[in-house]
Amino acid sequence: MTYALSAAGTLAIIALAYFGMLKGWRHRQQRQADLATLPAVPTALAEAPEGVEGVYIATTTAGDWMDRIAVHELGVRSVADLAVTEAGLLFRRRGAADVFIPADQVTGVRTDRGIAGKVTAESSGLVVVTWLHDGRELDTGFRPRRKADTATLTSSISTLIGADR
Template sequence: MSLAAPASTSTILLAAGEHSAPVTQLAARIGLSVLLLAVFAGLCALMWRGYQRRAQRQADVPAPASAAPNPLDPADGVEGVYASTTTHGDWLDRIAVHGLGVRSNAWVSVNGEGVFFAREAAPDLFIPAVDVVGAELAPGIAGKVTGGTGVVLVTWRLGERTLDTGFHPRAKADRDALVDAINSLTKEGTSA
């Protein structure tokens, strides 16, 4: 017994003008694509405007030093990711001026004079030892959330402001050593 439809049934369907629904409606797809691109561009423009307004509100933040008094070799430092600098205690309040909020690959070096961040595609940052408040491990900062204790958080003073700078070392073994080296600067400063 054959379950296949007789040839006459398919001939009848074709003769009756029945066919499958159109697969694409080009005009509707182009219109929807243009609409989605316009919404995306609008959202990007709003984010850019918000970042620019944040920079205007933070115009009173003085420019930090970008060079160490004695040049430090980045190769002697710890490699990782400079996440951002934020207002102390508010890890989402990113500092938008002077390139402090720009995420970049970096090397951090610590010596008796301070902490130096040699950054790629962003201004370098030098924090003098007298301005270092301390360092600790944290789960994240604006621009980098690792969970656990993956970010080295350096607390320091810039003018009248207290700031936090987040750095994520590539090697997990470098985290505690970096925190200890930075905290030793505060002990040296208080004993002098």
């Protein structure tokens, strides 16, 4: 009998915690509902070669690594590849909508230790792209599968930014 009460109590606590998280996520989506839809992926990029394999972590408000963007699936973590093209950056995500960032909206790139949803032990474990969308500055985090790809990816994005300016 005590075991059944303990189990029921534990399940109730878990259900309340889940409900609280769901309510918080929906509130965040309501607060961010005014963010314009994302640019469509250009049809020419549909046949672009695969990029660097890794994990799309999340998009946050720039400078606030814990303020995850919940609308337009920007807060959904997923396995992805990141292709750097002349047109911009294309995150091809599995299980979530692809994210395209036009080259003229990319304002910076850096490596960092963390972004909402992921903190790494190494100080340069994530590639963080800063970009402008709908008058807001955003940071998007990506963790390459192979550590050696971090420098190459950062360099190609830096070159893309320099080529447009």
